Every structure is written in structure tokens, then in C-alpha cells.
Amino acid sequence: MSTPPHIPPAPPPAMPQPSPKKMSGCAIAAIIGAVVGVFGIVVLGILAAIAVPAYQQYLTRSQITQAYFSASQWQFQIDEFLEENQACPDNAALGLAPDESLPLGSEGGRRADVRLGETAPGVCAITLTFRGVPAKVEGSTLILESDDGEWTCSGGTLPFDHRPAACRTGLSATP
Secondary structure, three states, X not given: OOOOOOOOOOOOXXXXXXXXXXXXXXXXXXXXXXXXXXXXXXXXXXXXXXXXXXHHHHHHHHHHHHHHHHHHOOHHHHXXXXXXXXXXXXXXXXXXXXXXXXXXXXXXXXXEEEEEEEEEOOEEEEEEEEEOOOOOOOOOEEEEEEEOOEEEEEEOOOOHHHOOHHHOOOOOOOO
């Protein structure tokens, strides 16, 4: 019998090349989410940097306006006192404490100290001095003055942008 011719063994099959790695949908979504998240945080930070001071100024201005309207209640009594006594009243003359103050909102410590008196002969005034408020307003004053029964509120050191609307007429926006 004859032996079959010897056939050399076939070379081993070539190793399959791995297919190029593709990102899964979850990985792509995670990358997009991270990028959007970073930009979102930056945008929120910018908005907060603008909104928080604006809100604080709005809150302070509303509290100052509240004090202005509360102090306005004494205007008629001051005019009557001036007419009867030919002099401006002080705090005691209207039954107010020497250290009378008006609370500004529900937050403790914010207040407007009230002082009644005369700024010029025959010109009665209510001076509000603000305490416990932001630094720009702390210690500043709003003066309501009566000259011949005509009340104005353009006096004092209160910055223009914190004055009640009624007290901004005729004033310049620049200090």
C-alpha cells in the first residue's frame, strides 16, 4: 500500500484583528452631560452674581420706602404743631421716644432712627437715619422737610438709587 503524500500542515489561521473601539451611547451621553453641566454651572454663577445684588438692593429700597411712608404719618401733626406753637416739634412734643426708630422689615436689627426738629427757621423736618442695612446705606439719612406746609424729601445723604420714587423727582442720578 502506498502512503499518501505528506502534506504539510496548514498554517494556523490568522488572529482576527480587533475592530476599532467605538464609544457606546452611554459614554457619549456622559461626555455631553459633563460639558453641558460645566457650562450650566458657569451660566448659573453669572446669573447669581447679577441677581443676588439686584435683589438685595430691591429689598433695601423697599424697606426704606416702608420707613418713608411710616414717617409720613407725622407730617400732619408736625404742621399742626408748627401752626399752633410757631415752632417745630421735637420727638417728645409728638409723644415719640428720644431714640424712636422704625423697624425695617421682619429682619432684626434693620431700622430707621427718627429725629424730629428744625433744619432752618420755620422749616420742620423728619430725619431718618438708617441702621443695620447694607454698607452703601448704613448711616445715611433721608430728610423730609416742610416749608409752609409743602413736604419734600430730597434732603439727606441717602444714595439716589435707594431713595423712594417720590424722593427722586428733581434729583440728579449722579452724586
